[in-house]
Amino acid sequence: MTTNQQRTLVAFDPANVRTIYDPPGVDVAPADVDQDAELVGLAGLAWALRQAAELPGVILQPAPGIDGGAQTVGSPCVPVPTIQVDPELLAGTTLSVYGTLAHEIAHQALDxxxxxxxxxxxxxxxxxxxxxxxxxxxxxxxxxxxxxxxxxxxxxxxxxxxxxxxxxxxxxxxxxxxxxxxxxxxxxxxxxxxxxxxxxxxxxxxxxxxxxxxxxxxxxxxxxxxxxxxARLDWRTALTCQATGHRLLTAGHRHAHHAGGDRCRPTWWRLLPLWRSPSF
Ligand SMILES: [Zn+2]
Ligand SMILES: [Zn+2]
Incomplete structure (x- = not known):
């Protein structure tokens, strides 16, 4: 484990994430819980998450007045993904801050x-x-x-x-x-x-x-x-034989039924796509 990874894990001590993160060159005493310390902690959180998401970098921009939340902004002028964070977000529970920031970084990672x-x-x-x-x-x-x-x-x-x-x-x-x-x-x-x-x-x-x-x-x-x-509409099930799993009108489908599978009884609703939730 490298020094960087160790620092990430320290930053994610749920009780202390806002103050314990201590990036090189920034002097933050754990007892010093002020706005700056919280923003430093937030930077550490974003840094760890963008590493997990394999993003080249993330800009965190304080933006008061966006409903105590965070939002992703896209601009052709800024090549690095930018996430605006309302400082009021930090008033929430530690877990909800994690969740909100991770959600925005996920938006960036999924483009x-x-x-x-x-x-x-x-x-x-x-x-x-x-x-x-x-x-x-x-x-x-x-x-x-x-x-x-x-x-x-x-x-x-x-x-x-x-x-x-x-x-x-x-x-x-x-x-x-x-x-x-x-x-x-x-x-x-x-x-x-x-x-x-x-x-x-x-x-x-x-x-x-x-x-x-x-x-x-x-x-x-x-x-x-x-x-x-x-769940999303999935056309993969359309035109598929429910008995053998083959595409309809193919040689494989014919052979499967000849080999003694169930009888083929196509009905109109089998031509429709289905709502299904694929796993990642
Ligand atoms: Zn979103
Ligand atoms: Zn069939």
Missing amino acids: HPGRLTLRLWWATTRVAAVAGLLALAARTPWQITTAALAVSVGARLMWARGCRLDEYDADTYSVTLLDRTGVPGADAVLAALFAIAHRDTRWYRLFGWIAGTHPTAAARMRVVDRGRRA
Whole structure:
């Protein structure tokens, strides 16, 4: 074990993470619990997590006024991943601070900020393509407008669903990151989610999430509890024989049934994709 790894483990003493971390050149006495000491501790935490995530570096930027939480910002001017942290976050429990920071670093490690632009571009392209086709088939400008509006709303909902999947995946991956640094990952992420659960209004819990970029904290806690990635539509099951597991219309499928497997009874619903939660 190198000196650096030892320092990481010391930094993750749950009782002392904010003050005990002692990077070279910075003099912080454990008794000196002031704002600077807490920020130094936070830097140590980010440093250990970005190592676990194999990121080249992470910029932590104090940003008061973002709801006592943290957020990831992407900018073409800053080549290093940047995470803004509200100093109020440090008022939370140690575990919830771990969970929140690990979640943001997981976003960076999974390249979600980069994919966000791509996803927006795809949604826009699809809207333009479908609206163009509908415009060719439509007879009145009124039909064109209505169809374009419907497609646009659909694309927005699809985009939001993609963002919510990113949130679930960042939660799941942050559990892995924290586990790698010796912290109980699931406990920390659940603590972070518990701390923000009160922000979900009744309206958001019932319907608001459908157009929202963040799932409700309750839904995210369920996924973290399960320990798997969030369910998503999976086309791999479509056109697959349920009896033999072969693709329909292939020689292998025919042979399998000739060799004396169960009878093949394809039904229409077997052509549909299924919601399933793949493991990482
Ligand atoms: Zn997030
Ligand atoms: Zn079959």
